[in-house]
Amino acid sequence: MRSHTRWLAVVSGWGVLLCAAGGGAAPARAQESHIGGMTGHAAAAKPLYERYCAGCHGDEGDARGENAQWIDPKPRDFTMAVFKCRSTPTGTLPTDADLFDAVTRGFVTTNMPPWVALTPGNRADLVAYIKTFSPKWKTGHAGTPITIPPEPALSIESMRHGRDLFQKMECWKCHGTSGHGDGPSAATLTDNKDLPIHPYDFSSGSRFMCGVTNRDLYKIFMTGLDGTPMPSFADDIKPADGWDLVHFLRTLQPLDTPEARMWKAWLATHAQELKPIGPPGTGQ
Amino acid sequence: MRVRDLMLVGGVGLGGTAMMIGRAATPPGATISGKVTFTGTPPKMKPIDMAKEPFCARLHAAAPVLTENVTTGPSDALRWVLVYVSAGDQGSAPATETVRLDQKGCQYIPHVLVVQPNQPLDIYNDDSTSHNIHPLAKVNAEWNKSQPIGAPPIHAKWESPEFIPVKCNVHPWMHGWHLVLTTSHYAVTGEDGAFRLQGLPPGKYTITAWQEQFGTQSQDVTVTGSETKSVSFVFKATPY
Numbered sequence: 001m002r003s004h005t006r007w008l009a010v011v012s013g014w015g016v017l018l019c020a021a022g023g024g025a026a027p028a029r030a031q032e033s034h035i036g037g038m039t040g041h042a043a044a045a046k047p048l049y050e051r052y053c054a055g056c057h058g059d060e061g062d063a064r065g066e067n068a069q070w071i072d073p074k075p076r077d078f079t080m081a082v083f084k085c086r087s088t089p090t091g092t093l094p095t096d097a098d099l100f101d102a103v104t105r106g107f108v109t110t111n112m113p114p115w116v117a118l119t120p121g122n123r124a125d126l127v128a129y130i131k132t133f134s135p136k137w138k139t140g141h142a143g144t145p146i147t148i149p150p151e152p153a154l155s156i157e158s159m160r161h162g163r164d165l166f167q168k169m170e171c172w173k174c175h176g177t178s179g180h181g182d183g184p185s186a187a188t189l190t191d192n193k194d195l196p197i198h199p200y201d202f203s204s205g206s207r208f209m210c211g212v213t214n215r216d217l218y219k220i221f222m223t224g225l226d227g228t229p230m231p232s233f234a235d236d237i238k239p240a241d242g243w244d245l246v247h248f249l250r251t252l253q254p255l256d257t258p259e260a261r262m263w264k265a266w267l268a269t270h271a272q273e274l275k276p277i278g279p280p281g282t283g284q
Numbered sequence: 285m286r287v288r289d290l291m292l293v294g295g296v297g298l299g300g301t302a303m304m305i306g307r308a309a310t311p312p313g314a315t316i317s318g319k320v321t322f323t324g325t326p327p328k329m330k331p332i333d334m335a336k337e338p339f340c341a342r343l344h345a346a347a348p349v350l351t352e353n354v355t356t357g358p359s360d361a362l363r364w365v366l367v368y369v370s371a372g373d374q375g376s377a378p379a380t381e382t383v384r385l386d387q388k389g390c391q392y393i394p395h396v397l398v399v400q401p402n403q404p405l406d407i408y409n410d411d412s413t414s415h416n417i418h419p420l421a422k423v424n425a426e427w428n429k430s431q432p433i434g435a436p437p438i439h440a441k442w443e444s445p446e447f448i449p450v451k452c453n454v455h456p457w458m459h460g461w462h463l464v465l466t467t468s469h470y471a472v473t474g475e476d477g478a479f480r481l482q483g484l485p486p487g488k489y490t491i492t493a494w495q496e497q498f499g500t501q502s503q504d505v506t507v508t509g510s511e512t513k514s515v516s517f518v519f520k521a522t523p524y
Contacts, residue, residue: 082426091427136425169432170414173454184336188456192420224428229453231416231430235438279338 031137033096033128040096040124042132048122049129056111061133071111074195081134082192084225085210090232092143093136099127101211108207146222149239151214154247154258156266160274162248165241167277169233174199177277179252192227199229202252214246221245311483314507318515320367320477320493321360326521327497329355332457339413340390340455352395353459353497354521361477362495362519364396366463368470369481370502371490376468379403385460387415387431392450392460396472396496399442399464407431407438419450419462428453447494461496493517 033040050059056071058064061078068075076083085102086094094102103123106114115123131137152158166172174189176182179202191197200208210220222242224232237245250259331348334341355363382404386393388411399405409415409431417438418428423446429438442448442464452458469489471479481491484507492502498519507513 080422080426090429091425140425169430170454173414185454185456189453190456192418192426224430226426226428229416229418229428231418231428231453233430236430236432236435 031128031131033100033124033131035096035100035120035124035127038120038124040121040126040128042125042128045122045125045129048118048126052115052118053126061130067111073110073191073197074193075112077193078130078133080192080227081136082227084227085219086143086223086226087145087219088143088223089146089234090224090226093140095142095145096124096127098142099130100124103127105211107209109209146219146234147239148215148218148222149243151243151246152240154262156262158244159247159251159259159263159266161241162244162246163274163277165237165245166248167275169236169245172277174229175202179203179249189229191229197228202249203254205254214243214250217246217249218242312510313483313485314510315480315482315512316484316489316491316505316507316515317478317480317512318367318517320362320365320473320479320495320517320519322356322362322498322519322521323360324521325523326354326356327351327523334390334455334457337390337413337455339411343389349389349391351457354495355395355475357475357477359477361473361475363473363475363477364496365473365477365479365517365519366396366398366470366494367473367479367481367517368465368492368494369467369484369489370492372488373467373469374485374487379468382406384408385462386410387417387452387458390415390452390455390458392458394460394472396461396463398470398472399462400468401443401445401464401466402441405440405442405462407440409433409435414454415452415458416454417450418453419448421446421448424448424464463494491515493519495519 031042054065056063056065056067056075057078058068063075063077065075081093083094083098083102086092086098088094088098100123103115103126106112115126118126172183173185174181174183176186181199181201183199186199189197189199208216208220209225210216220230222232222234222237224230247259250257251263253260329350329352331350334344334349352364357363379400380403383397383399383406385397385405385407387407387409390411390413397405407417412433414430414432416428416430420426421442423444424442431438442462445464445466448462448464450460450462469481469484471481473479486508488504488506490502490504492500494500498521501517501519503515503517505513505515
């Protein structure tokens, strides 16, 4: 029965509800979070955390909860204070809103569900609680969110330039020449705990790890996904050019998007103008 | 000139006693010198297959690069061992000169790099391929930046003492260390395993040797005046 319960926990993603962690004497949690007009209080989140989060993330936030051994990818280790989805530069702490969005959105292709069943106030409290697990939240503060210029109108020129960036930045080394996540470096990628990790496969058409919008996609490659092999390109891609890459990346997804429609129509008569993507010698 | 300066001028990555090149004069104070060696059977230095990066594979076609996690030299010497004053340091001015790290031929040069807190560190990509530099810091902030072909150097610094492994995810064999030390009394051994810590005021010091796979060893040493004391470190090597 015990193993059955664990199995439920894994397959449902909501299973932490079924096996709430036992109480552990947590120290007083003075941390707060500020999201819009809301203020979250860590002290208020203790029962919430123990019931909904500790099963995977552990009582001490160290990713060693009861369910963690069954989960792949592993739950976030809050003691490291390293977070994938941020609006802030690589190497900086995320904003409270970044963490709130992550709890709300969940992480596609992982066991972390969207916690929309909790009230916004509950989620704000949990964000404050998460920040008690690492001293970095006491000695440091969130980074300054990157500046994102307004998205320009879609154009073939923008997508073609984005494609050039995909080649020049060597995105294909991991994501593959067609964005299938099968580049020459894909098989050997590991995260900051030396665990295998896969690059995003654009042909899956799935949501991105950090959202669904073009703006989310922009943030992913400009800030990088800290703790993973995905680096920040903020030093290498000009802010305005970032939108060109976004527009091209959308064409790699098998989705009915404005980018895909425009690209497909243009390709029908201009495909021969494009050089192949890939290592030197493949036409570059 | 402190030991750190010697490393910067001489280029610790050149091997052997390269770190001593450029030593203008012996600074006042005592010296602790010696050699780091191993007993037992160390892992073999294996050729790195860079076939997945044709640019780098071509560079090393004549002589493949060997793994550096355990680098041995003549007479059982151990290279890339940090030897430093881990206790008893009487303080030194913050280092301000810029330290350089190169990504060249899909290798980190030097493999083991020492900086002091907040010392400028410039990271160059000398290759005709992209790298991403990913220091796996825990005490300091972990970050991960892409550095495409021809990109300017990345300006970095580390705030707190920590031994930080660094890797390139694109080229998984690329592995190095950023060692952040508060003391200015340190050396990294070359192929001959030799080290020399100079300019030490009289006092009792703990000298620690660190090797990335074999861990640390420490010895207490007391020096007076301008004497030179000899200290040796012997690591017990295992093949795995």
